[in-house]
Amino acid sequence: MTRSIGIDIGSSYSKGVIIENLEVLAWHVLTSGSDYRVAAGAIRAELLRESGLRDDDIARTAATGCGAETVGFAQRKASDMVCTARGINRLFPQARTAIDVGSQSSRVIKLSPDGGVTNFGVTEKCAAGGGRFMEVIANVLRVDLAGFGTLAAKSKNPVTFGTGCAVFGETEAITRISEGITGADIAAGVNRALAGKIASLVRKVRLEEPCVICGGGALSTSLVKAVEAELGCGLLVPPQPQLVAALGAAIIAAGSGAP
Amino acid sequence: MTKVVITDERDNCLSVVKGPTGAEHRRLANEVMQRALARADLHIDDISYIVATGYGRLNVPFADRQITELSCHARGVASLFPGARTAIDIGGQDAKCLKIDRGRLTGFVMNDKCAAGTGRFLEVTAAALGIRLDDMGNVALKATRKVPVSSLCTIFAQQEVVALLSRGEKLENIVAGLHDALAGRIGALARRVGLDPDLVLTGGVAMNRGMARAMEQALGCAVLIPAEPLLTGALGAAILARETCTRALAEGQTLHPRPRRMEEATFFGTEEQ
Numbered sequence: 001m002t003r004s005i006g007i008d009i010g011s012s013y014s015k016g017v018i019i020e021n022l023e024v025l026a027w028h029v030l031t032s033g034s035d036y037r038v039a040a041g042a043i044r045a046e047l048l049r050e051s052g053l054r055d056d057d058i059a060r061t062a063a064t065g066c067g068a069e070t071v072g073f074a075q076r077k078a079s080d081m082v083c084t085a086r087g088i089n090r091l092f093p094q095a096r097t098a099i100d101v102g103s104q105s106s107r108v109i110k111l112s113p114d115g116g117v118t119n120f121g122v123t124e125k126c127a128a129g130g131g132r133f134m135e136v137i138a139n140v141l142r143v144d145l146a147g148f149g150t151l152a153a154k155s156k157n158p159v160t161f162g163t164g165c166a167v168f169g170e171t172e173a174i175t176r177i178s179e180g181i182t183g184a185d186i187a188a189g190v191n192r193a194l195a196g197k198i199a200s201l202v203r204k205v206r207l208e209e210p211c212v213i214c215g216g217g218a219l220s221t222s223l224v225k226a227v228e229a230e231l232g233c234g235l236l237v238p239p240q241p242q243l244v245a246a247l248g249a250a251i252i253a254a255g256s257g258a259p
Numbered sequence: 260m261t262k263v264v265i266t267d268e269r270d271n272c273l274s275v276v277k278g279p280t281g282a283e284h285r286r287l288a289n290e291v292m293q294r295a296l297a298r299a300d301l302h303i304d305d306i307s308y309i310v311a312t313g314y315g316r317l318n319v320p321f322a323d324r325q326i327t328e329l330s331c332h333a334r335g336v337a338s339l340f341p342g343a344r345t346a347i348d349i350g351g352q353d354a355k356c357l358k359i360d361r362g363r364l365t366g367f368v369m370n371d372k373c374a375a376g377t378g379r380f381l382e383v384t385a386a387a388l389g390i391r392l393d394d395m396g397n398v399a400l401k402a403t404r405k406v407p408v409s410s411l412c413t414i415f416a417q418q419e420v421v422a423l424l425s426r427g428e429k430l431e432n433i434v435a436g437l438h439d440a441l442a443g444r445i446g447a448l449a450r451r452v453g454l455d456p457d458l459v460l461t462g463g464v465a466m467n468r469g470m471a472r473a474m475e476q477a478l479g480c481a482v483l484i485p486a487e488p489l490l491t492g493a494l495g496a497a498i499l500a501r502e503t504c505t506r507a508l509a510e511g512q513t514l515h516p517r518p519r520r521m522e523e524a525t526f527f528g529t530e531e532q
Contacts (some may be wrong), residue, residue, distance in 0.1 A: 011418070034425055104415070126373070127414035136414065167374035167383060167413045168352070 003053065004060045004148065006250030007043055007074060008083065008243075009036050009067030012135065013216055015246040016043035018051050018058070019254065022090065026050035027243055036067035044073065062253035064245050066104060076253050080245050081109060081117055086211050087248030089115025091238045096208040099198060099227065099235070100244070101217025103123035105130045106194075109200045121201045127166035129197050131217040136166050137190045140173045141183045148187050149220035154186030164193070191226040199230035210235055214241040261288050261315070262493040263295035265306070268505075270338065270498055274299035275490060280315060288319045303519045310500040312492050321519045326499055327413035329357060330364050335495030337362035339485050344455035349445060349492075351378045352392045356449040356512070363439050368451045371419040374413040376444040378464040384408075384437050388430065395434055399469030402435030416440075435469070442473035449478070456480055461488045 008015045009032060017027040028046040032039045063071035064083040088098045093233025098109045106129055110119040118141055138148040161169050173186050217223055218241035228235050238244060263275040278291035284447050311322035312331040322367045336346040337359055353371035357364055369492040370376040385392045410416040457482055464470050465488035475482050485491060507514045
C-alpha cells in the first residue's frame with residue numbers, strides 16, 4: 001500500500017493531497033502568504049491530521065509550483081506542466097488538451113494518451129494573462145473569487161477594457177464604477193478579456209478535444225463559460241480543479257505513472 | 260492634474276497654476292482657469308486665444324482650439340531648451356518619447372498599454388514598500404548597489420519587492436533596482452525613435468532625482484530637466500496659441516475666438532483640427 005503526498009505551492013494558493021493507490025485520502029488548500037516554507041509545512045500537517053496518518057505512513061512526497069524549491073521535506077520536485085498533465089490524465093484519460101488557469105499565468109498543455117506533454121503554451125509574464133487579473137478586480141469590487149463568478153453571470157453588457165494591463169485595468173474598473181457601470185458588467189468584462197487571451201493561446205498550440213480546464217481559475221463557472229464561448233467548444237471541469245497539479249505530483253511521488 | 264499657463268505676446272509667463280482635474284470627467288478646468296486669471300489679475304475676455312491639450316482637451320468648453328499633447332510638449336520643451344532633439348515624458352499613465360526638430364514634432368513612440376513602462380510602476384511598488392512616491396528618488400540615491408527586480412509586470416513586481424525586503428535586502432537597494440528596471444524599459448522604448456542630444460526629461464517622474472540618474476545610466480547620455488517638468492505641455496499650448504495670433508496678425512486676419520463659456524464641461528465636444 002503506497003501513500004504519497006503531492007504539494008503544489010502556487011503564487012497565491014498552496015494545495016496538497018495525500019493519495020493511497022491513486023485514490024485521494026485528504027486534500028487541503030490555503031493561501032501561500034509571503035513565506036512558502038510555512039505554507040508547505042502547514043499543508044502537510046493538515047493533510048496528516050485529516051487523514052489520521054503519521055509521518056512514517058507517507059512513502060514519498062513530491063513538490064511542484066513556483067515555490068516547489070521551498071518544500072524541504074519533498075524527495076522530488078517536478079514541473080507544474082508535467083504534474084498538471086499527470087493529474088489530468090488520471091481524472092480524464094481521454095483529454096488531449098488541458099487549460100490551466102493559475103494566478104500567475106495561464107498554460108495550455110497538449111497531452112498524449114499516456115499523460116505525457118507533447119506541446120504547451122504559456123501566457124506572457126504579465127498578470128493580465130492569469131487569474132491575478134480576476135483577483136485584482138475582485139478586490140476592487142469587494143467580492144471573493146466565487147462571488148466574482150456569480151456577479152459576472154448576471155451581466156447583460158460586459159465592458160471592454162482599453163488595455164491588456166491589470167494595473168490600468170484596475171484604474172479603468174474604478175472609473176467605470178464611478179460612471180455607474182455595474183460590478184456585474186465589469187466582472188464579465190474581465191472574464192471576457194482573460195478568456196480571449198486563453199483562447200488565443202489554445203489556438204496557438206491547436207485545440208484537440210476533449211479539452212479540460214483546471215487551476216483555480218476554473219472554480220469560476222462564468223470564466224469557464226466565457227472560455228467555452230471564445231473557443232466554441234465545451235470544456236470538462238474536474239470537481240476540484242485547483243488540486244490537479246498537486247494530484248499529479250502525488251502520483252509522480254508514488255512512482256505509479258509512466259516515467 | 261489640470262495645468263494653466265498664461266503668456267504674453269513675447270511668451271513670458273504671466274500666470275501658472277496647477278490644480279486638480281477631478282475624478283468625474285475632468286470638469287474642473289474652469290476652476291483652475293479662474294485661479295490662473297485671478298493670479299495675473301486678468302479677465303477671461305483679456306485672453307486672445309486659448310489652446311487646450313492633454314487627455315481631457317475636449318472637455319475645455321472655453322478653448323478656441325485643441326492640439327494634441329505631443330505637439331504641445333514638443334513646442335514647450337523646445338522653448339525651454341532650444342537645442343532639444345528628444346523629449347521623454349513619463350507620467351502615471353503613459354510614457355512617450357518625442358523627436359523634435361526646431362520645435363516641431365517629427366516622430367514619437369508611446370507606451371500606454373503596460374503600467375510597468377510608466378511612472379505607475381514606481382507608484383505601485385512604493386505603496387507595496389510602504390514609502391511615499393515623492394521619497395522614492397531620494398531613497399534610490401542612497402543605494403550602495405542595485406538589487407535586480409526581474410518581474411516584467413507591475414503586479415508581480417509588487418510581490419517581488421516585498422519578498423526581497425523579507426529576504427533582508429536593503430530598502431534603498433531595492434528601490435534603486437526598481438528605478439533601473441523602469442529606466443531600462445523606457446530606454447528601450449526611446450531607442451525605437453532614436454536618441455539624439457539634447458535630451459529632455461519631463462512629466463511627473465522627471466521630478467524624481469533618482470530616476471534622472473537611472474535614465475542617464477540607461478541611456479548613456481546627459482538628461483536635461485526643466486524647472487517645472489509638469490508644465491511643458493501647457494506652456495507649449497500657450498506658445499502655439501500665441502503663434503496662431505501672431506500669424507493671423509501678420510496675414511491681416513482677425514481672429515474670431517469662440518464666445519467664452521466659463522462653465523463646467525457638460526458634454527464631450529468634437530475635436531477641431
